[in-house]
Amino acid sequence: SNSNNKKMPALEVNPDLQKERNTATFDPQEFSVYWAGGQEKYKAKKTLEELFLDDPALKDDLPTSYMSHKELYENSVRKSCLIGQKIRKLRADGEDGVDTYNALLGGSLGAALLKEGNPLSLHYVMFVPTIMGQGTTEQQVEWLPKAWDCEIIGTYAQTELGHGTFLRGLETRADYDASTQEFVINTPTRTAYKWWPGGLGHTANYAVVVAQLYTKGEFRGLAPFIVQLRDLDNHQPMQGIDIGDIGTKLGMKGVNNGYLGLKNVRVPLNHMLMKNQQVLPDGTYVAPKNSVLTYGTMMFVRCALIRDTAQSLAKSSTIATRYSAVRRQSPIDPNQPEPQIMDHTTQQLKLFPQIAKAIVFKTTGDGVWNMYNVISGEIEQGNLDRLPEMHALSCCLKAICSTDAAAGVETCRLSCGGHGFMDCSNFPTIYGMTTAVCTYEGENTVMLLQTARYLVKVYGQALNGEQLVPTVAYINEAIKLKEFVNFDGSLESIVKAFQFVAANKVRVAYEQIELRRRQGHGTEVSANLCGPLLTAAADLHGRAFLAQSAYKELTEVASHVSPALADVLKVVLELYLVDACLNRIGDFLRFIELTDRDVTNLEIRLESCLNRLRPNAVALVDSFDLHDRVLDSALGAYDGNVYERIFESTKKNPLNKEPVNAAFHKYLKPFMKANL
Amino acid sequence: SNSNNKKMPALEVNPDLQKERNTATFDPQEFSVYWAGGQEKYKAKKTLEELFLDDPALKDDLPTSYMSHKELYENSVRKSCLIGQKIRKLRADGEDGVDTYNALLGGSLGAALLKEGNPLSLHYVMFVPTIMGQGTTEQQVEWLPKAWDCEIIGTYAQTELGHGTFLRGLETRADYDASTQEFVINTPTRTAYKWWPGGLGHTANYAVVVAQLYTKGEFRGLAPFIVQLRDLDNHQPMQGIDIGDIGTKLGMKGVNNGYLGLKNVRVPLNHMLMKNQQVLPDGTYVAPKNSVLTYGTMMFVRCALIRDTAQSLAKSSTIATRYSAVRRQSPIDPNQPEPQIMDHTTQQLKLFPQIAKAIVFKTTGDGVWNMYNVISGEIEQGNLDRLPEMHALSCCLKAICSTDAAAGVETCRLSCGGHGFMDCSNFPTIYGMTTAVCTYEGENTVMLLQTARYLVKVYGQALNGEQLVPTVAYINEAIKLKEFVNFDGSLESIVKAFQFVAANKVRVAYEQIELRRRQGHGTEVSANLCGPLLTAAADLHGRAFLAQSAYKELTEVASHVSPALADVLKVVLELYLVDACLNRIGDFLRFIELTDRDVTNLEIRLESCLNRLRPNAVALVDSFDLHDRVLDSALGAYDGNVYERIFESTKKNPLNKEPVNAAFHKYLKPFMKANL
Secondary structure (H helix, E strand, O other), rough: OOOOHHOOOOOOHHHHHHHHHHHHOHHHHHHHHHHHHHHHHHHHHHHHHHHHHHOOHHHHOOOOOOOOOOHHHHHHHHHHHHHHHHHHHHHOOOOOHHHHHEEEEEOHHHHHOOOOOOHHHHHHHHHHHHHHHHOOOHHHHHHHHHHHOOOOOEEEEEEEEEEOHHHHHHHOOEEEEEOOOEEEEEEEOOOHHHHHHOOOOOOOOEEEEEEEEEOOOEEEEEEEEEEEEOOOOOOOOOOEEEEEEEEEEOOOOOOOEEEEEEOOOEEEEEEEOOOOOEOOOOOEOOOOOOOHHHHHHHHHHHHHHHHHHHHHHHHHHHHHHHHHOOOEOOOOOOOOOEEEEHHOHHHHHHHHHHHHHHHOOOOOHHHHHHHHHHHHHHOOOOOOHHHHHHHHHHHHHHHHHHHHHHHHHHHHHOOOOHHHEHHHHHHHHHEEEEHHHOOOOOOOHHHHHHHHHHHHHEEEEHHOOOEEEEEHHHHHHHHHOOOOOOOOOHHHHHHHHHHHHHHHHHHHHHHHHHHHHOOOOOOHHHHHOOHHHHHHHHHHHHHHHHHHHHHHHHHHHOOOOOHHHHHHHHHHHHHHHHHHHOOHHHHHHHHHOOOHHHHHHHHHHHHHHHHHHHHHEEEEEEEEOOHHHOOOOOOOOOOOOHHHHHHHHHOOOOOHOOOOOHHHHHHHHHHHHHOO | HHHHHOOOOOOOOOOHHHHHHHHHHOHHHHHHHHHHHOOOHHHHHHHHHHHHHOOHOOOOOHHHHHHOHHHHHHHHHHHHHHHHHHHHHHHHHOOHHHHHHHHHHHHHHHHHHHHOOOOHHEEEEEHHHHHHHHHHHHHHHHHHHHHHOOOOOOOEEEEOOOOOOOOHOOOOOEEEEEOEEEEEEEEOOOOOOEEEEOOOOOOOEEEEEEEEEEEOEEEEEEEEEEEEEEOOOOOOOOOOEEEEEEOOEEOOOOOOOOEEEEEOOEHHHHHHHOOOOOOOOOOOOOOOOOHHHHHHHHHHHHHHHHHHHHHHHHHHHHHHHHOOOOOOOOOOOOOOOOEHHOOHHHHHEEEEHHHHHHHHHHHHHHHHHHHHHHHHHHOOOOOOOHHHHHHHHHHHHHHHHHHHHHHHHHHHHHOHHHHEEEEEHOOOHHHHHHHHHOOOOOOOOHHHHHHHHHHHHHHHHHOOOOOOOOOOOHHHHHHHOOOOOOOOOOHHHHHHHHHHHHHHHHHHHHHHHHHHHHHHHHHHHHHHHHHHHHHHHHHHHHHHHHHHHHHHHHHHHHHHHHHHHHHHHHHHHHHHHHHHHHHHHHHHHHHHOHHHHHHHHHHHHHHHHHHHHHHHHHHHHHHHOOHHHHHOOOOOOOOOHHHHHHHHHHOOOHHOOOOOOOOHHHHHHHHHHHOO
């Protein structure tokens, strides 16, 4: 089933890796289909992979890590246009569903095609959707056909050099000039420059620019404007536009993030997107009915990010697990040869929790996604009851999953020793892509504080005896419980204990804020002083949700798959929960009466989970079904020919094309001969 | 005092940053002198910085992140030769002490000159010292003058593609041919290829190659051989030498790490370094008297690495702290303007512990360095008593400090939001350099296991009532104590509690290994099963040492500096200890009777430490006295003109030299116009 994963068909599978596959107790194919979302999606995925990955023009002869920033940009544009052409064709054939865009632009297939990101992504995922979501029907008719056909290429410019999360702080302003029926847009200071938008540097010729709106001399709030950045024929920046690439970065190196200064740039009245708020020709401002809609988009994106973090962990753990089956080092028994490093328990502790987290984040991401769809249906019908709850949940899960995923990628990299440090392992790129998620779409600490603010409010409601919405209902139970009894180490009791501990973390934060207030601080200052307690409470809330979700979803899946697969998933679940508990054991010991013995028992169970997962570790990562091009790793290829592939990678290194580099003649020789 | 730190003298210091300096309660200059190691070393440091940093040829017009791998290599060789010339001159003037080499090749000045590493480093720090340490007097006379004068450039080739930590696994072999009095050196397999040595790729023309020695057909153990790699005149690889650059990496990108295959390469008898072991012309092998000496070098390097990790934290915390004084975001009080982000308690919790760790790792590094010198003096006099203790200590400290430093760098980077993600922040490079320490000179998990092996042995001795050496003597006390009483939260009691907890972690590991043995597993298998318990025990042992060392060293320093500085150092110490304790609170709660209230009190103390350090945070990082070129960060420059410098950095971006990139005409335009 994984035959199309083989890149160098002449090479046989490494015998150590083959042995792992031969002795696995379940069929990875069964899990692969589940992982892809069912038989139909599995097939669609394979078809899409073939269509894109078999195209030789979309393969890089020179790995991107050898390119200069400029070469990387030019190569990224070349490929993004090829991908755009294929998308155009898929669209013409009616095969351009949301899944397809996701896979090609953000998903693992997208990363296989443009591993450092696609400079056209924001055109598809932000420019077009913003016009759809915030444009009037007339505006959609005017702009969407051109945008869909890529006759114009747009981006979305909101964040500024000096202003990020706090939108009210944005400085870019649009002043309506009723005499010409135009907006005059300016970035009045250096910190007002738009900063970060993907594709903005040298790629896009249009942007939706978010600015502070003024009409009739009065401030009206933020509004989005369609602004032409570059001439459609010669691509020169339009008058008043100062534009360029912000420079090299830790990751996402091909995205062409740009900066944008605007000086008295005039756009006509109908370039303001007016679905939600309007400016009339005379400058009269009509305010939006409600501002809930923007929450919807943010929640949508954050829910999607949870699944992205699962993919990062799936990739990293696949690479590190296969490598650990092939690499041999450090005898366990001095009289025996060096074992597969996966036989070291310390190595298992690095790898297997990442595999488990990949699975739990994926199933939780799916669950939250369904929840989002239900709630956003309710919202569209005017029922906003569950909006704050959903917002709070999506914030903390985004923060926790991205933090854990970034740490997990690094754990996997470090588990591969020096070889993980080489770009041919692909870990450095995966890390860059993953850790970026900690910052974009809401910086993680800000996210946790938003969740915490909600939790503290809910805690006050609970104290007042009010009923609570589903995802925080456990707080009411914990308040009634006072003391957690009967921690028997069962999975159910770990889940319950997580909730009890989370409720107590919220209690501590609540009580300390109240204490600060009684000491005379204002509410906001009190909350700031208790910031670390608040983020810790939000962290535990999210982890309690993950524990409960892991239990619910994996038990569910296990109930309708083969017994062989079900057995493996049960070990995954147990490993996840025991590991999660031990990682927060301080909080458990603080709020629940546990003995040294209880902790030792958990540690022994962890060891047992690792041992029981050991025989199926390779089969589990195989079942993530990640194409070799997606992994792009000499260490993690399906055939396990690690050393051959590392060696092969040196052949592509431009430095190795000549036996003697010019620097010898220019610098080294004169230096060495100077004293002779 | 920091006047030479200013890069763009036309710019005034950012007023927010200046305000921080004006309101600090101590004189950073006083701490700077201590930090440099006293007045004399402080002056020497300044002189060296001037000599090297003012040389325009050693400045890069184009930041390295914009270069291709090949360009970066060529630029690195150019600069390393210039640095080599200056070293030659210093040597001629008799000013080439160990400190100078350290500063230029490994230290922060070295990083300012060649931020991605120096391809000649291994020549100075491994090739020359190995000849000095392992060559006979005749060999030293033959090789050292040429090597010191850089008439030949060497490297040190030990690690192989398939073999790292476990030296007995190395495959490269040297067979002595008595008929010609030569060794025949071979890398018989692909995995035997030497891999990783710095400068090996295209720079060095010599190497010390470590190989398995065979004479008279018998295996004799490892031995070092001087091997010529390239022709001295034309730099072509010698016959039988397959050599090149291993490729791009996460960090240390300019080091030219290489690979080396040897096929029947013959070297004369006197090319084996024979100070410790000898081969006679007829092939008779004379074994070394003891193998202790290699431990010495490893300990030496690991002790030095502890101080490097302190530098990484000093750099990162300087950048992030200055940025946090300048950046304003997210109101605390909605009626107030956006505050300096350093006023957010959550931000303080990210930054200040890194400042404290920088100081504690530095003072501990100094302390351990002195200890190493004492013990290595004892060793030279034949007294090996404290060797295992010192080895165990250096292993776990190397692991803990590098792990914490790498995590600390990332915490600082993430605390700067999106801007930390840009290469112009310098965080990506600092991270690459720092996380590398987790892997080289002994992979961290292997290091912790070595320490743990020692601790478990010592625990057995303690149970037998034996006396223990100083750094583990606390285990005996803890065994007597049974229960830890009187945890009053004082700094002394936190240090004592750390030791008690560490002793109990060792106990748990010891008991579990014993249990596995009683269950019928062999000793080695039992130890492997308990691997996670062992590494956790070694971690706590190291952290207990750090706590005790922080207490001892900082109390010491505070006793003979000005009261103003002493007050600040006391807050640093308290912050370090309380934070360290809370980070391992699970272990504390497991072994010591602490209540929820006790933990809350620690949390309140942490908050109090953060608040008390807040006014002096900028002055503290100023007193690390890191030159702007060392920081190389738009976010962290002394003048705090963050936005101006970020903006300035975009001017150097080759993509921004032309308003329209060629990719528009080649790819974008045809793509956009395809449907028209």
